[in-house]
Amino acid sequence: MDFDVNYLLAQWPALFAGLLMTLRVSLLAIGFSLLIGVLGGGVRALRVPLLGPAVALYVEVIRNTPILVQLFFIFYGLPAIGLELSLFWSGVLCLSLWAGAYQVENVRGGLATVEWGMHEAAFALSLRPWHYFCLIALPIAFRTSLPAMLNTAISLLKNSSYLQAIGLAELTFVAVDRIATDFRALEMFSAICVLYLALVALLALAAGRLAAHLQRPFRP
Amino acid sequence: MNFLIENWSFVAKGLWMTVRLALVILLFTTLISALFGILATFRQRALRWAIHGYVELFRSIPLIVNVFFIFFGAPMLGLDFTPFAAVTTGLTLWGSANGIEIVRGGLESVPRHQWKSAWALGLRPWQIYLHVIVPQSLRAILPAFTGLLTMLVQATSLGALVGVGEFLKVGQIIIERATVMTGVSPAFSVYGMVLLVYFVICSALSWLSRYLERRLGRPAMRAKGV
Numbered sequence: 001m002d003f004d005v006n007y008l009l010a011q012w013p014a015l016f017a018g019l020l021m022t023l024r025v026s027l028l029a030i031g032f033s034l035l036i037g038v039l040g041g042g043v044r045a046l047r048v049p050l051l052g053p054a055v056a057l058y059v060e061v062i063r064n065t066p067i068l069v070q071l072f073f074i075f076y077g078l079p080a081i082g083l084e085l086s087l088f089w090s091g092v093l094c095l096s097l098w099a100g101a102y103q104v105e106n107v108r109g110g111l112a113t114v115e116w117g118m119h120e121a122a123f124a125l126s127l128r129p130w131h132y133f134c135l136i137a138l139p140i141a142f143r144t145s146l147p148a149m150l151n152t153a154i155s156l157l158k159n160s161s162y163l164q165a166i167g168l169a170e171l172t173f174v175a176v177d178r179i180a181t182d183f184r185a186l187e188m189f190s191a192i193c194v195l196y197l198a199l200v201a202l203l204a205l206a207a208g209r210l211a212a213h214l215q216r217p218f219r220p
Numbered sequence: 221m222n223f224l225i226e227n228w229s230f231v232a233k234g235l236w237m238t239v240r241l242a243l244v245i246l247l248f249t250t251l252i253s254a255l256f257g258i259l260a261t262f263r264q265r266a267l268r269w270a271i272h273g274y275v276e277l278f279r280s281i282p283l284i285v286n287v288f289f290i291f292f293g294a295p296m297l298g299l300d301f302t303p304f305a306a307v308t309t310g311l312t313l314w315g316s317a318n319g320i321e322i323v324r325g326g327l328e329s330v331p332r333h334q335w336k337s338a339w340a341l342g343l344r345p346w347q348i349y350l351h352v353i354v355p356q357s358l359r360a361i362l363p364a365f366t367g368l369l370t371m372l373v374q375a376t377s378l379g380a381l382v383g384v385g386e387f388l389k390v391g392q393i394i395i396e397r398a399t400v401m402t403g404v405s406p407a408f409s410v411y412g413m414v415l416l417v418y419f420v421i422c423s424a425l426s427w428l429s430r431y432l433e434r435r436l437g438r439p440a441m442r443a444k445g446v
Contacts (some may be wrong), residue, residue, distance in 0.1 A: 061419055064419050065422065068377045068381075073415055077407045077408040077411040158282040158283070172284060172285055176288060179292055189288070192285060
């Protein structure tokens with residue numbers, strides 16, 4: 001079996017469109033999942049009554065069920081009770097909820113490393129609890145949990161390929177769609193493997209730059 | 221909800237297929253992980269790099285791409301894979317990449333002096349592995365491997381995409397049938413039930429993993445004087 005590079009070059013526009021869709025879904029979902037993570041992690045760390053256990057249950061449910069079933073539940077199940085979302089937003093919602101559960105744990109882990117002395121110092125400076133959380137605890141927690149957050153973001157990017165199953169035209173969907181007509185599985189799958197690896201590497205690079213930036217000493 | 225009860229023998233068949241998939245994959249994953257995890261702790265640099273490359277590759281490409289690659293790609297290389305074989309192969313390749321890391325990490329977590337002491341006592345390398353290193357490393361390996369099994373059970377749902385009649389596929393078929401017969405899609409309740417069943421199975425496994433971690437972690441803590 002020969003490897004046809006020209007075929008890949010001819011298919012590049014379709015692959016590029018898929019790549020853009022993957023990026024769009026993933027970046028939106030990474031943003032939303034971080035939001036869920038910060039809110040949920042804060043609720044967990046501050047032991048808010050009722051909300052804390054609710055967040056814990058959400059995390060357990062997401063972590064102990066397959067993402068594919070979650071996706072089908074959101075895309076096919078929710079419209080059955082009147083909650084209709086478009087293909088794109090179903091995908092974003094699924095990925096955000098999935099990664100959000102992991103980000104909650106990441107943020108909670110980061111918040112747990114913030115020393116209690118910080119809290120006392122903030123209290124002595126008469127900062128409100130809200131200010132303490134946003135200005136002191138969260139920035140410190142963010143630095144410690146950045147590697148874990150990056151891992152979750154990378155998993156999210158890889159899991160965006162599950163959206164192929166509901167028919168969102170992202171990278172994997174494009175590849176499988178082309179294979180169904182042209183039977184060029186080797187070329188297509190090699191190409192999308194390389195593209196996914198490149199996306200993961202880019203994301204890791206960006207997070208590395210951010211971590212280096214945060215490591216620099218503070219100068220007013 | 222009643223759809224699942226009415227079709228209980230069909231549902232049971234799907235669940236059994238999920239369990240069978242998970243067990244077959246677990247068996248092969250364990251064998252491959254044990255072998256290559258031990259090999260990865262050897263000194264040969266080329267061998268270690270090869271294993272490292274394999275682990276990184278299969279952990280970096282999306283699982284679904286991996287399974288599809290085998291399902292669609294194998295026939296073009298002249299291999300005739302049934303859907304069951306394709307899913308088993310794909311998930312085993314992915315599972316062993318994770319398993320090798322667990323075994324390697326577990327073996328390397330055993331302190332260096334255990335090696336040296338065993339060596340000083342005149343044990344042969346295989347005896348050191350069998351009697352000294354492996355029993356101690358199991359403490360780190362077993363909880364992590366139970367965690368991996370949770371992930372494997374979840375990943376078997378990918379079988380639905382290539383046509384293995386496992387639990388999720390059964391749910392899909394029930395929904396399709398009911399939609400045709402009654403005109404109303406029971407997707408919400410059926411997928412809800414599917415979620416619940418996976419949740420019960422995987423929560424039990426997660427709990428087992430945490431239990432093992434607590435249970436096996438204790439002696440080491442005592443040895444350190446904590």
